[in-house]
Amino acid sequence: MERHENGAAVVIPVILRPCDWHDTPFGKLLAVPKDGRPITQWANPDEAFLDVVRGIKNALPSRGSRPAGWADRSASVTVVPSPVIRSSNLRVAKQFSQLDKDRFLHDGFEYLAKYFENSLQELADRNPDIEQNSRRIDADRFTATAYRRGEKVCACAVFLEGRTDGIAYAKSDDARPGSFNEALSVGTDDQSLYFRALGLQSPVRSSDKLSFEGAAELFWGLFIRPIQ
Numbered sequence: 634m635e636r637h638e639n640g641a642a643v644v645i646p647v648i649l650r651p652c653d654w655h656d657t658p659f660g661k662l663l664a665v666p667k668d669g670r671p672i673t674q675w676a677n678p679d680e681a682f683l684d685v686v687r688g689i690k691n692a693l694p695s696r697g698s699r700p701a702g703w704a705d706r707s708a709s710v711t712v713v714p715s716p717v718i719r720s721s722n723l724r725v726a727k728q729f730s731q732l733d734k735d736r737f738l739h740d741g742f743e744y745l746a747k748y749f750e751n752s753l754q755e756l757a758d759r760n761p762d763i764e765q766n767s768r769r770i771d772a773d774r775f776t777a778t779a780y781r782r783g784e785k786v787c788a789c790a791v792f793l794e795g796r797t798d799g800i801a802y803a804k805s806d807d808a809r810p811g812s813f814n815e816a817l818s819v820g821t822d823d824q825s826l827y828f829r830a831l832g833l834q835s836p837v838r839s840s841d842k843l844s845f846e847g848a849a850e851l852f853w854g855l856f857i858r859p860i861q
Contacts, residue, residue, distance in 0.1 A: 637662075643692050647685055649673065661721075665689065668724035675825060677844050726823035734819045737826040738793070741817075741845050742773075742800055745791055748849035749777045749856075756857070768806075776806040777856060789856045797831070802852050815855060817848050 636642035646664040648671045665688035666672060666681045675681035746769060753765040756779065764780045779787040794801035794816055801813035815835055817828045820842065827842040835851055837843070843851065 645689055645692055647672075661718075663688075663717075663719075663721050669721050670724065670824065674842075675844070677825075678846070724824065727825075729821050729826055733826065734821070738799065738819050741819075741828060741848060742791075742793060744845040745800065745849050745852060746775045748846075749775065749791070749853065752853055753777055753779065778806045779857075779860065781860065786860050787856050789852070791852060800828075800848070802834075802855060804855070815852070817843070817851075 637644040644659065644662055646659040646662055646669070648664050648666070648669050650673050651671045663669075666675065666684040667688070670681075672678060672681040672685070750767045753767050757763050757765045762782050764783075766778045766780075767775065769775045774790065774792040776790045777788070778785060788804070788806040790803045790806055792801055792803075793799075794813060797816045797818055799816050799818035801817075802815040803811070803813045815833050816831045818831070820827050820829045822842070825842075827844065828848040829841065829843065830837045830848075830851060834855055837851055841847075
C-alpha cells in the first residue's frame with residue numbers, strides 16, 4: 634500500500650468471493666471485477682475473469698511510458714501522481730431484454746451439448762469397460778448414453794422445453810419431447826443472467842444462480858449417478 638500511495642506500484646484488489654473488503658486498507662481502491670462484484674457471483678465466471686484482465690490492462694502504463702514514480706537521472710524532482718479519490722461503489726442496475734434471455738438460453742444449451750460430448754469421451758477413455766454414444770438430434774435436442782460391457786447403464790435426453798421456456802433433462806435417451814425429470818429456466822438479477830433449477834431431482838435450490846458450467850455439471854451429475 635505504501636508503494637501504491639507513493640506511485641511506485643499499482644495495487645488492484647481482485648474480489649474472488651463475498652467478503653468485507655471495504656473496511657480493509659484496500660477498501661478505498663478500485664477493485665476488479667467491475668464494481669468489486671465477487672467472481673463467484675457472476676453467472677459466467679469466464680466473463681468475470683475477462684473483466685479482471687481488462688481492469689488490470691487498463692491500470693497498466695501505456696507502452697513506452699515510464700512507470701509512475703520513475704525519475705530521470707538528470708532530473709532533480711520525481712513527479713508522483715496523486716491517487717484518484719472516489720468511491721468504488723459504482724454499480725448500477727442492468728436491464729435484460731427478451732432477446733438477451735433467448736440468447737443466453739440457446740448459448741447455454743450449446744454449452745451443455747459440448748460439455749456432455751466431451752465428458753462422455755473422457756469417461757470412456759478413462760474406463761476401458763465403458764462405451765458411450767452422444768447424438769445431436771436437431772438444434773433443440775441431444776441424447777447421451779453410456780454402456781458398461783455392452784449394457785446400457787446411463788441415458789438421458791436434453792432438450793429445449795417450451796412449457797418452462799428453459800432446458801429440460803429426461804432420464805431416457807428417447808429423443809421425443811415430453812415429460813422430464815429436471816429443468817432449468819433463465820433468471821436475472823440487477824447485474825447478470827443465470828440459470829436456476831426446478832429442484833425436481835437435485836439438491837440445488839431454486840434460488841441458486843447457476844453459470845453455464847454449473848448447469849452442465851448439475852445435469853451431468855444426474856446422468857452419471859447410476860454408475861457411481
